[in-house]
Each structure stands twice: as structure tokens, then as C-alpha cells.
Amino acid sequence: MKVEPGTRVSLASIAADDTGGLTREDAERRFKALAKELGELGRLLWADGSRKLLMVLQAMDTGGKDGTIRKVFRRTNPQGVKIANFKVPTSEELAHDYLWRIHEHTPGSGEIGVFNRSHYEDVLVVRVLGLVPEERWSRRYDHINAFERLLADEGTIIRKFYLHIDKDEQKRRLQARLDDPTKNWKFNAGDLDHRKLWDDYMAAYQDVLEKTSTDQAPWHIIPANHKWYRNLLVAEVLVEALRDAGLSYPEPEEDLDGIVIE
Numbered sequence: 686m687k688v689e690p691g692t693r694v695s696l697a698s699i700a701a702d703d704t705g706g707l708t709r710e711d712a713e714r715r716f717k718a719l720a721k722e723l724g725e726l727g728r729l730l731w732a733d734g735s736r737k738l739l740m741v742l743q744a745m746d747t748g749g750k751d752g753t754i755r756k757v758f759r760r761t762n763p764q765g766v767k768i769a770n771f772k773v774p775t776s777e778e779l780a781h782d783y784l785w786r787i788h789e790h791t792p793g794s795g796e797i798g799v800f801n802r803s804h805y806e807d808v809l810v811v812r813v814l815g816l817v818p819e820e821r822w823s824r825r826y827d828h829i830n831a832f833e834r835l836l837a838d839e840g841t842i843i844r845k846f847y848l849h850i851d852k853d854e855q856k857r858r859l860q861a862r863l864d865d866p867t868k869n870w871k872f873n874a875g876d877l878d879h880r881k882l883w884d885d886y887m888a889a890y891q892d893v894l895e896k897t898s899t900d901q902a903p904w905h906i907i908p909a910n911h912k913w914y915r916n917l918l919v920a921e922v923l924v925e926a927l928r929d930a931g932l933s934y935p936e937p938e939e940d941l942d943g944i945v946i947e
């Protein structure tokens with residue numbers, strides 16, 4: 686679901702286990718075709734060379750950011766996809782403004798850039814944990830909109846995704862990390878602290894979705910309890926964005942008709 690700019694968002698009333706009435710089989714069949722088309726459009730984006738695509742992924746812990754990246758780009762040339770993971774800032778990053786570390790990871794011409802977490806952490810975790818005072822984080826929505834407008838004006842197609850799981854689904858996924866020895870490494874006791882602040886995070890996400898969904902950089906809320914439905918929706922949005930971008934293969938530099946390869 687696209688967040689129309691300027692509208693109110695109530696996450697509590699959006700079902701995280703929505704499947705759009707699709708069966709898993711149908712969704713997976715449609716997804717397969719879209720993942721292939723995304724690969725072709727990625728090639729066209731590269732050949733065209735005038736635009737770039739930025740995908741921003743945000744979610745609560747266990748929300749499925751990594752799995753989404755893995756699945757959605759399974760048919761896309763890895764050379765054209767640049768993934769940036771934003772973790773707790775280093776002391777050098779903290780000594781600068783919060784967009785300083787972000788800008789260098791924005792995609793170049795022809796590339797697809799994926800932000801696995803992003804500058805939005807600076808109005809999410811930073812706000813929820815009170816890492817900077819409200820008078821600082823509350824001004825950031827305007828900075829972020831201006832920053833994204835700059836990127837869009839300079840040729841970046843931006844699509845932002847909030848993967849929406851509910852608290853019960855997070856419990857199941859955390860439990861699986863405890864129970865399955867091959868997933869133990871993913872269990873991080875710190876995730877439980879964030880889980881205790883679930884309602885604060887939802888309030889912070891709602892503000893993000895309401896204040897920073899713009900025509901040039903819209904947010905999409907993706908019901909994500911079911912991974913197969915999540916993958917389909919994300920792929921649909923990306924494919925549509927690239928289909929609408931007016932991309933074309935460049936004309937060859939010379940007339941190729943008379944050329945004979947000996």
C-alpha cells in the first residue's frame with residue numbers, strides 16, 4: 686500500500702498477515718515473472734545510463750529486510766546492485782551530521798542502490814532511545830525530504846518500503862532463532878530490548894510514514910508476515926517504477942548495417 690503524501694497512517698489497522706486474497710502458489714508464480722522482469726529492467730537501467738534507483742528498506746528486527754533483498758534481486762545482475770547496511774554509527778560518523786555517511790552510498794548512474802536500514806534510523810531508533818533531544822530529531826523530517834528531493838532532481842528514482850510484521854510474528858521469528866541451531870547466530874539479546882519498546886517504534890514509524898512520503902520518494906507499507914506476499918509486493922513496486930522511467934537502450938554509435946565480422 687502506497688502512502689499518499691499528506692495522509693494519516695494507522696499501522697494498528699493495517700493487517701500484517703494480509704495476503705491480498707492470493708494463494709501462495711499464485712503469488713509465487715507472479716513473483717517469479719516479476720523477478721525476471723526486474724533483472725531485464727536492471728540491465729536496461731544500466732544501458733540507458735541516465736537514471737538510478739534507490740530502494741530504502743526499513744523494518745523492525747526480524748522484519749525480513751535481508752530475505753527481501755535476496756529474493757527480489759535473485760534474477761538481477763549483482764554487479765548492478767549496491768547494497769549498503771547502516772549500523773550503529775562509528776565515532777567518526779557521529780562527529781558529522783547524520784546524512785554525511787548516507788550520501789556516499791547513494792547509487793550512481795545505471796545502478797540500483799539498496800539501503801538496508803537508512804537515514805530513517807535517525808528518526809526511529811534515535812528518537813525511541815532518546816539518543817538526541819527532540820528539538821534535534823524533530824527537524825530531521827524536513828532535512829530528509831529536502832535530501833531526497835535533491836537525489837530525485839538529479840535523476841534518482843526512489844522507492845521506500847516499510848516491511849510491516851506484527852508483534853506475534855516477531856515472537857515466532859525470534860523463537861525460531863532460538864530453536865534452530867542454524868539460526869542461533871542471528872539471535873541478538875539486544876533485539877529483546879527493542880521489542881519492549883514496540884509501541885514507541887510504531888509511533889515513530891507512523892510519523893515517518895506521514896511526514897516523509899512524497900511524490901518523488903513515496904513510502905510503501907508492505908504486509909510482511911507472509912514472505913511470499915511481501916516479495917511479490919516489493920517486486921511489483923520496483924518493476925512498475927522502472928517500467929515508468931522512460932528508459933531506453935542507447936542508439937549504436939555507428940551504422941552497424943554494413944559491418945562484417947571476418
Ligand code: ADP
Nearest residue numbers: 746771772773774801802803806807810811873
Ligand atoms: P540488522 O538488524 O539490520 O540486520 P544489526 O543487527 O547489526 O543489523 O543492527 C544494526 C543496528 O544498528 C540496529 O539496532 C539499528 O537500530 C542500529 N542503527 C542503525 N543506524 C543507527 C543510527 N543512526 N543510530 C543508532 N543506531 C543505529
